[in-house]
Every structure is written in C-alpha cells, then in structure tokens.
Amino acid sequence: xxxxxxxxxxxxxxxxxxxxxxxxxxxxxxxxxxxxxxxxxxxxxxxxxxxxxxxxxxxxxxxxxxxxxxxxxxxxxxxxxxxxxxxxxxxxxxxxxxxxxxxxxxxxxxxxxxx
Amino acid sequence: xxxxxxxxxxxxxxxxxxxxxxxxxxxxxxxxxxxxxxxxxxxxxxxxxxxxxxxxxxxxxxxxxxxxxxxxxxxxxxxxxxxxxxxxxxxxxxxxxxxxxxxxxxxxxx
Numbered sequence: 001x002x003x004x005x006x007x008x009x010x011x012x013x014x015x016x017x018x019x020x021x022x023x024x025x026x027x028x029x030x031x032x033x034x035x036x037x038x039x040x041x042x043x044x045x046x047x048x049x050x051x052x053x054x055x056x057x058x059x060x061x062x063x064x065x066x067x068x069x070x071x072x073x074x075x076x077x078x079x080x081x082x083x084x085x086x087x088x089x090x091x092x093x094x095x096x097x098x099x100x101x102x103x104x105x106x107x108x109x110x111x112x113x114x115x
Numbered sequence: 116x117x118x119x120x121x122x123x124x125x126x127x128x129x130x131x132x133x134x135x136x137x138x139x140x141x142x143x144x145x146x147x148x149x150x151x152x153x154x155x156x157x158x159x160x161x162x163x164x165x166x167x168x169x170x171x172x173x174x175x176x177x178x179x180x181x182x183x184x185x186x187x188x189x190x191x192x193x194x195x196x197x198x199x200x201x202x203x204x205x206x207x208x209x210x211x212x213x214x215x216x217x218x219x220x221x222x223x224x225x
Contacts, residue, residue, distance in 0.1 A: 032211060043203060043215045044158075044215040065137055092157070093157065102148075102163055102207070104213065106150075106157055106158045107157065109157045
C-alpha cells in the first residue's frame with residue numbers, strides 16, 4: 001500500500017484563492033520531504049526541500065512567498081499556494097525520504113486548476 | 116535545472132518489441148533511478164542503480180549505468196500495451212534531491 005499520502009488529489013478553485021496541499025508519510029518518520037511541480041507533457045521540476053523543524057530550501061527561481069512550505073511534524077509537510085492564479089495550475093507531487101533507505105516514496109500528486 | 120536528458124523524447128513500437136531509452140547526466144551521482152508515470156498519475160518506482168553498479172534486472176526491465184559516459188539506459192523487453200507511459204530517470208548526486216530527466220513517452224501499439 002501507499003506509504004506517502006498526498007491530499008487532495010484534485011482541486012479546482014478561483015483565482016486569488018490560497019490552496020493547501022498535504023503530504024504525509026504513513027509508516028515512517030520523514031525529516032526531509034520534497035515538493036515537485038509538473039506541467040503537462042513535461043518532467044518533474046524540484047521546487048523545494050522541506051525540512052522538519054526548520055525553513056524550507058527553495059530551488060532557484062521558485063518564489064518562497066508564493067509557495068509556502070511547512071514541515072511541522074515528522075510525518076507531515078504542507079505546500080500552500082498563496083493567491084493562486086491560472087499560471088499556477090499544475091500537477092504538484094511530494095516525496096518523502098525514508099530513513100530506512102532509498103528510494104524515496106512519492107505521493108500520487110495533486111492536480112491544481114485555477115480558474 | 117534539469118540534469119538529466121533523455122532520448123528519445125517519444126517512442127512508438129509494436130507489442131512484443133523491445134524499447135530502449137537513454138538518460139545522460141552532467142554531475143557525479145550517488146544513484147540513478149527509473150520511474151514510470153501513466154498519464155496524469157503519480158510515479159511508479161522501477162529500478163534503483165547505485166554508482167558502483169553497472170547493470171540491474173527486474174523482470175522485463177534491464178538498466179545499465181556507465182559512469183564514465185555519465186549515461187544510463189532502460190530496456191523493456193517484450194513490451195506490452197500496458198507499458199505505454201512516460202519514463203523518467205532521476206539522479207541523486209548525494210544530496211537526496213532527485214533531479215529528473217526530460218522523460219521518454221513510450222507508446223506500445225497492440
């Protein structure tokens with residue numbers, strides 16, 4: 001079964017709304033999680049590294065004030081897309097590093113559509 | 116930035132044929148992984164190969180790694196229509212951050 005749960009799987013909302021996506025590790029403690037973004041027919045682009053108990057590390061070109069990441073517990077990281085606009089519409093996927101070894105475990109993704 | 120370049124970008128074959136896709140990268144690696152993604156869905160982990168390994172098998176899948184050429188290949192033998200998907204390599208250079216390749220879209224015709 002799934003070891004990383006991502007919720008919601010699909011969300012549609014109006015422009016200007018903030019949207020929160022959750023990523024949970026189900027049977028292990030994940031000190032490090034990762035957030036990726038994928039546009040249609042393109043690859044996954046790493047957005048940020050989420051570290052439990054500390055600030056996230058963002059990749060170059062990713063707006064940290066736009067994409068707020070909180071990793072308040074060892075099993076939960078959240079990505080909040082603030083004041084979302086149509087150009088933020090994308091497929092967002094999280095992964096969690098398993099301290100027991102590789103590979104990382106990926107969530108099933110969240111399809112975000114901003115109208 | 117993308118560290119993995121894959122080719123071909125798209126591949127269309129008949130059922131029963133073999134499919135080969137290649138991944139090239141730029142930095143040293145700790146390990147390299149291959150994933151499958153069906154349209155609009157999450158990732159399915161296929162194989163992990165470590166930097167000190169040259170070849171790994173899993174069922175109909177065969178992965179090779181040539182660190183001197185900074186390249187890896189994924190071979191799917193006796194392909195099936197259900198293998199139709201996008202395939203990505205993911206590179207871990209030792210930081211645990213996975214950098215994904217550009218992907219190969221495979222279509223297997225029944």
